[in-house]
Amino acid sequence: MGAGHGHRLYFGGHSAVHRLPAHLKVLALVGFMLTVVATPRDWYPVFGGYLLVVVSVILLSRVPLLYVVRRMVIEVPFVVFALLVPFIATGPRTDVLGLAVSEPGLLAAWGLLAKGTLGVMASLTLAATTEPTDVLVGLRRLHLPDLVVQIMGFMIRYLDVVTSDLGRMMVSMRSRGMNPRSPRSWPTLARTLGALFIRSYERGERVHLAMLSRGYTGRLP
Amino acid sequence: MLDVQGLAYAYPDGHQALFGVDLHVHRGERVALLGPNGAGKTTLVLHLNGILTAGAGSVSVSGLPVEKTHLAEIRRRVGIVFQDPDDQLFMGTVRQDVAFGPANLGLKGAALEARVMTALEMVGMADFADRPPHHLSFGQRRRVAVATVLAMEPEILVLDEPSSNLDPASRRELADILRSLDVTVLMVTHDLPYALELCPRAVVLSDGHVVADDTTYDVLTDAALMRAHRLELPFGFDPRSIDSLPG
Numbered sequence: 088m089g090a091g092h093g094h095r096l097y098f099g100g101h102s103a104v105h106r107l108p109a110h111l112k113v114l115a116l117v118g119f120m121l122t123v124v125a126t127p128r129d130w131y132p133v134f135g136g137y138l139l140v141v142v143s144v145i146l147l148s149r150v151p152l153l154y155v156v157r158r159m160v161i162e163v164p165f166v167v168f169a170l171l172v173p174f175i176a177t178g179p180r181t182d183v184l185g186l187a188v189s190e191p192g193l194l195a196a197w198g199l200l201a202k203g204t205l206g207v208m209a210s211l212t213l214a215a216t217t218e219p220t221d222v223l224v225g226l227r228r229l230h231l232p233d234l235v236v237q238i239m240g241f242m243i244r245y246l247d248v249v250t251s252d253l254g255r256m257m258v259s260m261r262s263r264g265m266n267p268r269s270p271r272s273w274p275t276l277a278r279t280l281g282a283l284f285i286r287s288y289e290r291g292e293r294v295h296l297a298m299l300s301r302g303y304t305g306r307l308p
Numbered sequence: 309m310l311d312v313q314g315l316a317y318a319y320p321d322g323h324q325a326l327f328g329v330d331l332h333v334h335r336g337e338r339v340a341l342l343g344p345n346g347a348g349k350t351t352l353v354l355h356l357n358g359i360l361t362a363g364a365g366s367v368s369v370s371g372l373p374v375e376k377t378h379l380a381e382i383r384r385r386v387g388i389v390f391q392d393p394d395d396q397l398f399m400g401t402v403r404q405d406v407a408f409g410p411a412n413l414g415l416k417g418a419a420l421e422a423r424v425m426t427a428l429e430m431v432g433m434a435d436f437a438d439r440p441p442h443h444l445s446f447g448q449r450r451r452v453a454v455a456t457v458l459a460m461e462p463e464i465l466v467l468d469e470p471s472s473n474l475d476p477a478s479r480r481e482l483a484d485i486l487r488s489l490d491v492t493v494l495m496v497t498h499d500l501p502y503a504l505e506l507c508p509r510a511v512v513l514s515d516g517h518v519v520a521d522d523t524t525y526d527v528l529t530d531a532a533l534m535r536a537h538r539l540e541l542p543f544g545f546d547p548r549s550i551d552s553l554p555g
Contacts, residue, residue, distance in 0.1 A: 220400035220440070240400060247442045248394050293395040300357055300388045301460060302380055302412035 096158065096214035104148035104216045109225030116213050123205050128198030134205070141208045150215045155208060162207045169199040219243045233306065241294075249287050256283065309335045309492060310356070310386075310464055314365030316516075317351055325351040327516040328365065333464065338486075338493040340503035340524055343513035344538035349496045352513065353466055356494075357386040370463055384413055387462030391469045393449035397441035402433065402452050405441060409460040427459035428452075431485050447478030451485065464492040471499045500528055501545055512537055 099105075104112075119140070126133055145155055173183075176192025183193070213222070223243070227236050256279055257267065265272050295303075310333040318324040325348040333339050343349050354360040355367050358374045367374040369385045387409075390396050399405040406424045415423055428434040431451040441449055450470070457465060470486070471479045479499075483506055486493060497503050503510055503524055510527040512520040514537040520527050527533065528547045534540065541547070 220404075223400065241398060244398055244400060244440075244442070245394075290395060293390065293392070294398050296354075296359055297388075297390050297396045298398065298408075299359060300383055300390075301409035301456065302383050303408075304380075304412065 096211065097218055098150045098154055098215040100149050100216070102148045102216070104144060104212075107216075108228075109217050109221040110228040111225075112213055112217055113222065113225045113229060116209055119209055120206050123202050126202075128194060128201065134201045137205050141205060141212065145208075145212050148212065148216045150212070155211045155215060158211050159204070159207055162203060165203045166200065169196040169203070172196040172199070245287075245290070248290075249283065252286060253279075253283050309333065309370045310494070311368045312352075312355070312365070313367075315352070315355060315362050315367060316364040317355065317360060318363055319351075325516055326355075326363075329513070329516070329518055331511060331518065331521075333492060333494055335463075335492055336490075337509060338495065338507040340507035340510040341494060341496045341513060342498075342500070342503060342510055342527070342539060347513045347537075348516040349513055350468065353388060353468060353494075353496060356464075356466055357383045357388055380413075384460050385463045386466060387457030387460055387464070388466045389453050389457050389468065389470065391472060393441070393446070393453040396453040396456060397449060399441075401438050401440055402428070402444070403437040405452065406437075406456050406459045409456060413460065423459050423461075427455040430458055430489065431455045432481075445478075447474050447481070450474060450478070450482065454482075454485065458489070458491075462491065464494060465489070467493065467495045467497075469497055469499075470495060471497065471502045500539065500541055504528055504547055504550070512539070514538075 119137075123134075123137055126137075142152070145152055172195050173188035173192035176189035176195060178189045178191040180187045181190045181193070182188075217225075220240075220243075223236055223240050226239070227233070260272075260275065260279070261267065265275060267276065310331070312329055312331040315326055315329040315331075316324070317326040329348075329352060331352075341349055341352070351360065355362055355374070356369070358367075358376070358379045361376075362374075369382055372378060372381060372385070374382050397405050399408055403424055406427055407420055410420055410423045425434055425437070428437055431454050433448060433451050433455060436444060436448065436452070441452060444452065454465075454467075454470075467486075470482060474482065479502070483502065486495075486506055493507070495503065495507055507524050510520070510522065510524040511518055512527060512533070519537060520530070520533055522530075525547055528541065
């Protein structure tokens with residue numbers, strides 16, 4: 088169970104960015120992302136401007152820049168993919184550091200990296216300045232279907248519970264001599280995920296029972 | 309006020325869990341429901357608010373039979389606190405969670421807020437209203453789970469293993485809270501000293517039959533009965549050595 092206040096991505100504060108109503112922040116984020124994605128990737132200076140906007144918002148929110156940067160590791164798989172593109176893509180070749188790479192591939196990689204990084208930074212800024220429950224309130228105010236908001240709420244609530252379930256299962260397996268890094272234990276890990284799914288499914292049923300017991304009729308208050 | 313007559317139930321897979329159970333609980337009583345694992349205690353509890361429907365026999369709460377047509381009112385009258393608070397606390401904050409039941413009953417605004425805070429004060433958790441449930445200790449979560457049900461102002465409070473997984477201090481605090489409540493209590497438990505401390509009366513369920521219904525003291529001191537139904541007192545505990553019970 089996580090100790091301390093708030094969600095892992097949340098960085099408590101009282102700045103103007105923190106106080107802004109959540110639905111405005113969500114709208115701003117979606118608007119920003121759409122603009123970034125729609126920008127042609129060879130308008131290089133414009134991307135500099137976007138970066139400036141995101142960094143200014145982060146500075147304004149008084150969330151340490153390093154706090155956001157450290158959480159950007161989530162982007163790594165995309166970075167790896169982006170770095171591969173110039174080598175795989177076809178088209179005219181050009182030399183970079185003595186390696187022949189595809190020119191359109193290079194441009195595609197740049198576009199992917201720039202847009203992805205901006206998107207991740209902006210999303211992390213929202214997460215760092217808004218409690219998950221407030222994001223849900225914001226989404227509801229934006230008239231997202233109620234069922235979708237409910238499902239997202241349960242996801243936030245039970246993510247920690249399911250993760251610690253998995254953690255306990257792993258500890259008990261390790262205590263009985265399993266080495267999770269060895270490929271020989273992969274079948275066991277797969278079965279563990281199956282067991283975790285069933286456990287979570289059964290928990291879902293128990294939660295539903297508890298909800299019915301308190302008069303649930305399909306709508307969260 | 310709680311009236312169970314000839315209740316029998318078999319699960320869809322054919323396993324019969326209850327064979328004609330009779331149980332009457334009067335207003336203001338605190339009754340312990342004892343029995344070994346698999347005796348049918350949870351099955352019985354799930355009949356009390358209509359989650360399961362009786363195969364035979366009947367259940368009624370303050371004269372209102374448990375039937376599909378008035379399930380909402382039945383579920384207001386019968387508040388069940390489940391064993392794992394993580395199953396019961398599903399909203400983002402303690403306040404939202406406690407508000408869930410009364411809001412389903414149609415309460416709004418200031419009345420809802422007052423109901424939530426009263427319930428949280430009853431369990432001593434008012435200061436935690438805006439915390440997410442997963443940041444509370446297990447004992448605190450159990451108390452909030454009790455508050456979620458109290459907020460519906462039930463006529464009977466049904467607790468499934470209320471003392472399980474609690475440290476001794478949390479266990480005692482919960483006992484103090486339960487004693488302070490002016491509500492009828494049916495408590496399912498394996499914690500026999502807890503039953504003796506809180507409930508003057510005990511009912512023993514074994515293999516789907518009620519096999520004893522007496523004062524808790526008499527049940528716990530009936531060695532033959534206890535042995536026959538896999539009930540055991542913890543090592544070193546003797547009900548006879550206790551002169552007086554806390555009021």
